[in-house]
Amino acid sequence: MKKTLSLLLSMAMVVTMVAGCSGGTKTSSADSDVIKIGVFEPLTGANAAGGELEVEGIKLANQLRPEVLGKKVELVIADNKSDKAEATTAAARLIEKDKVVAILGSWGSSLSIAAGDVVKTNKVPAVALSATNPQVTAGNDYYFRVCFLDPFQGTVMANYAYKNLKAKKVAIIQEVSNDYSVGLAKFFTDSFTKLSGDPNAIVATGNYNTGDQDFNGILTNIKAANPDVIFAPGNFTESALIIKQARALGITAPFIGGDTWETNEFITVGGADVNGAVMSTFFDDTNPLTEAGKTFVAEYKKAYPNSANIAAVSALGYDGYMMTLDAIERAGSADPVAIRDALATTKDFEGATGMITIDANGDATKNQAVIKGVKDGKFTYMDTVTID
Amino acid sequence: MKELQNSLGAYLKLHWKTAVFLVVLLLGIGLADQFVDSYMRRILNLCAIYVIVSLAMNLVNGFTGQFSLGQAGFMAIGAYTVAVFTVPIESRAAIFYLEPMAPFLANIQLPFIVALILGGLVTAVVAFFIGYPCLRLRGDYLAIATLGFSEIIRIVFTNTQSITNGALGIKSIPTISSLWWTFGIALIIIIATVLLINSTYGRAFKSIREDEIAAEAMGVGLFKTKMTSFLIGAFFTGIGGGLFAALLGTVDPKQFYFTLTYNFLLIIVLGGMGSISGTVIASFVVTLGQEALRFLDEPMAFGLDLPIFRPGLRMVVFSFLLMVIVLFYRKGLMGTNELTWDFMAEKYRALKKRLGGKKTATEGGAKK
Structure with missing residues (x-):
C-alpha cells in the first residue's frame, strides 16, 4: 500500500515537472x-x-x-x-x-x-x-x-552635516557586512573631509555586523571622541538600536543616515529616541518633485x-x-x-x-534628494536639496 | 605491455556495461554542451557543482560518520581564491574602488585551472587546522567547530577589505559556460570517490562510522583516517566553491551563510547518507525540482487564476514533496545502496515479480 502510494506520488512529481517545462515553452512561442x-x-x-x-x-x-x-x-x-x-x-x-x-x-x-x-x-x-x-x-x-548612487547620497548627507548642522567633527558607524552602508560611509568621509578642509574631521569609526544587538563598545569610543554629528548608514533595526543605546549612554549628538531608515520598524524599535534622526531619500509622497x-x-x-x-x-x-x-x-x-x-x-x-x-x-x-526627519514618531519632509 | 593489454581487456570484459555507460554519458554531455540554451546550461552547471560539494560532504558525514557542517565556509575559501586570482588585472581598480587591493596580490593573475586547484589546496590546509583539535574528540564537537568556523570565515572575508573587497564583493570573474568544466570535474570526483571508498582507506572510513572502538581495536588509526577523509572532503568542496564562483561570475560574503550548508545536508539526507549514486541523484532532483516547480509561482498555473498561485508557493510544494519522500524512504532515496548493474537487475526482477504476482491475483485491475 505504502509502495503504491509512494509510486503515485513520485509519478505526480514527474508529471508536475513535465508540466512545468512544457508550460514554459508554451508561453515562449506566444504571439x-x-x-x-x-x-x-x-x-x-x-x-x-x-x-x-x-x-x-x-x-x-x-x-x-x-x-x-x-x-x-x-x-x-x-x-x-x-x-x-x-x-x-x-x-x-x-x-x-x-x-x-x-x-x-x-x-x-x-x-x-x-x-x-x-x-x-x-x-x-x-x-x-x-x-x-x-x-x-x-x-x-x-x-x-x-x-x-551611493556617492551622491554620501555627498548629500555630508553637505547637510556641514552646512545645516554646522558640524566640524563627525563619527561614522558602518554596517561592515552591508555593501550599501560601507559605500555610503566611504563617500560621506570623502566629501566631508573635502568640505571641511580638515583631514581629521572624522574623529571615530565603528564597525558592526548585520544582526548585532549590543553596540556599547563602539559607542563608548565615539563618546570619548565627542563628535558633533554621527553618521550611521545601515539596516533600520540595528540603526534604531544604536541610537537607543547611544542616548542611554548620554550621547547627545544628532544621528543622520541613509534611505534604508525609512521604515516603520525604525520608529517602533527606536521609540522616542529616534526623534530628530535625519536621513536622505529618493522620494516623498507629500512633496513630489515633478x-x-x-x-x-x-x-x-x-x-x-x-x-x-x-x-x-x-x-x-x-x-x-x-x-x-x-x-x-x-x-x-x-x-x-x-x-x-x-x-x-x-x-x-x-x-x-x-x-x-x-x-x-x-x-x-x-x-535632487529629499531630506526627511523623524518628528513625534513620524517621518516628516524637511527639505529638497539640489547638488550640482 | 602485453600484460597490460591483457589486464585492460579483462577489465573491460568484466565492466563493459560501465564502460559503455561512460561513453554514452560523455557523448550526452558533449551533445548537451552543443545544443542546450543558456538557461538549461546554467541549471545543469549548478547540478554538477552541487554533486561535487554534496559528494564531498557525504564522504565525511555519510561514509566516515563525522558530522561536519562547514561546507559553506569551505566553499567560500575556494570561491574567493578563484575570484581573487582570476579577475583581470585591468578591471581590479574598478572593483576595489573603496580600498585598493593589497599590493602583494594586485598583480597576480593565474589561469583558471591553477586558481581552482589552489582553492582546493588552501581549503584543505584550513581544514587541517580545524580538524587537528576536533577530530581527536568524539561526539558533536566537529559539528560545532565547523559550523562556527563557517560563520567566522564569512565575517573574516567581510572585514579583509583589501583582499576580498569586503561586503562589496568581487565581480567580473571570468565565467565558465561550457558544461565540460563542471561535469568533467564532477565525473573525475565521482570516480575518485568510488575508487577511494572501495579501497583500504574507504573500508577504514566505514569501519569508523560503524564503531570507533571496534575499528581502533582492528588497528585503524582513528585520527589519521578521519583526517584523511576530512581533508579530501574539504579539497573537493574548495574545488566546488571555485566552480561556483566562476559560474556566477561574482562572489560576496552573504552568499555563504550557514544556510547554504543545509542545501547540501538536504541533498545527502535525501539521497542517502553513505551512497554516492544517491547523492548524485538527489543533487539533480533538488536543483531541477526547484526550477521545474517555478510555474507554481505564476498567477495562471494550470490555467486557473487562483490567489494561492503566487511567489513562494513552489517552495511550499517542494518542501511537501521532500517530506513525502523522507516519509517513505526513511534512509534516503538510495539508503546505503549504490546504483550498480546488479542492484538494478535485482530491482527489475523484484518489480517484475510483484507486477506479475498482482496480475494473477486481480486480473484486470493491476494494469494501470
Missing part, C-alpha cells in the same frame, strides 16, 4: 502582439519586503500604461529568492524561456550584479531600480538604473488606499517601468538591442522621483 517585460525581484527570502514594494510600483505603472507601440505589455514576474545563484537562473529563465525584451530589478545590488553577466551575454537590457552600488552598471553596457510624481501619488493612493505612506522604492519601480516603455517607444521596435540603445540616450525623462538623464555608465544623473 507577437505582446511585449514582455521581465520583473526580477526577491519575493521570498530575506529581501522579500523590498522586492514586494518595487513590484507594487511596477504593477501600478503597468495599469496606467498597459500598451506601447500598439502592443500590450505583459509583465513576467520571476522570484530570485534573495539568493545569488537563483538570481542568475531566474534572469536566464526570463530571457530564454519567456523571451522578455527588457528586465526590471532587482532590489539589492548583489542580486543585480549576479544577473549582470547574464543580461550582458544575452544582450537584453536591464534597469535596476533601487540598487545603489556603482558596480551594478560599471563595465556593463546592458545595465541601467533609475536611482541615485508632475509625474503627483500623478504617481494620486494613482497610488487610489490603488492602495490602506497604505500609510508610499515607499520610495515603489516610486522607483514606477519610474523604471515608465522609462523602459519610453525607450521602447523611441526605439520604435521591441528589439532588445534597440531598446538598450534608446535607454542609453534617455535624456530629461520626467519620472516620479525627478528628472532622469542616463550618463555614459548607464547611471541616472540626478541632482
